[in-house]
Amino acid sequence: MKHHHFKLFKPYGYLSQFQTNARHEVNKKFLGELYDFPEGTMAIGRLDKDSEGLLLLTTDGKVSYEITSSKTDKEYYVQVDGEITNEAITLLEQGVVISHQSETYTTKPCKVFQLNEIPDFPERVKKIRDERHGKTTWISITINEGKFRQVRKMTAQVGFPTLRLVRIRVGTISLKGLEMGEVKELDDVT
Template sequence: MSHRHFLIHKPYGYLSQFIYELKRTKKLLGELYDFPVGTMAIGRLDEDSEGLLILTTDGMMSEVVRSKKVEKEYYAQVDGIITQQAVDQLQNGVLIGFKGTKYKTIKCQAKLIDDPNFPLRSQKIRDERHGPTSWVSIKLTEGKFRQVRKMTSAVGFPTLRLVRVRIGNFHLANLQSGEVMEIESVLGV
């Protein structure tokens, strides 16, 4: 059987799944493209997050991509002008809540970045009168539930917008929100 693989720019407000058993009020990725039966997301982005997802019909590839060997990069817009001290804390690992206990994140790369000029989100983040925001790039090899949001909050700068821009060697690049691109293989991660 020949498997198919896709990159998608997951829009804000969509769930990273294809089937919703209960009364359906949420938007699903399957509404954006005619994916083959058995397509699944490798890793997830929560409903409020945007950016790059890899989709595949090959369940065996999921473990390869989700392994700690594959780096993921996120751009987080945070509340306030993030300080170098906070960025240093992110790099050295911070305590976050995970499964009812405290967990120290592993060391990662983090840096302040210029506004990446993403298109406006379908739902406005907030009004400028509520103060300044800044952007930080965070590169992780682990992926705990809502990890980036918990990390920025732990250093005093809650995440307002989160966009995954890279998984391994795959980049969000010019994919527009909701756009899907079929790829030959996910082995290049």
């Protein structure tokens, strides 16, 4: 059986799944609305409804397991509330304590730096806010783990809540060349 692999620029507001039987999610937006994926396609990892960016999909469970393991880097561009400090960046890099499944968890050391320019992403459907509400900073965070809402919890823990989160890279595959909502089939995703 030939497996299929895809990369998708997930828009804000979409769930990283194809359908649901849950009543409270009847009016939600799902990945199947963006593209006619082959049967058996699964998202490799997830991006929550409020997050955007690169989402890999495959029909190969082994590939999905390999990419979600801690061997694969995931890079995010994160717009945070306020002018981030060097101290906060250092804390993020060293690992911070977050809550995960009713327990505390210390994140693994990661790469973090402030971006010199605002990334050129499409305007988000739901406006974030404007400069009247104070300054914001864009940072890059590269992690190789993925606890539920981890990056959001990390930035909040150091006093700079996440306003916008866009995954730009998983391993060697990047968001480059994709428009918001666009899907491209790939030969391989590992």
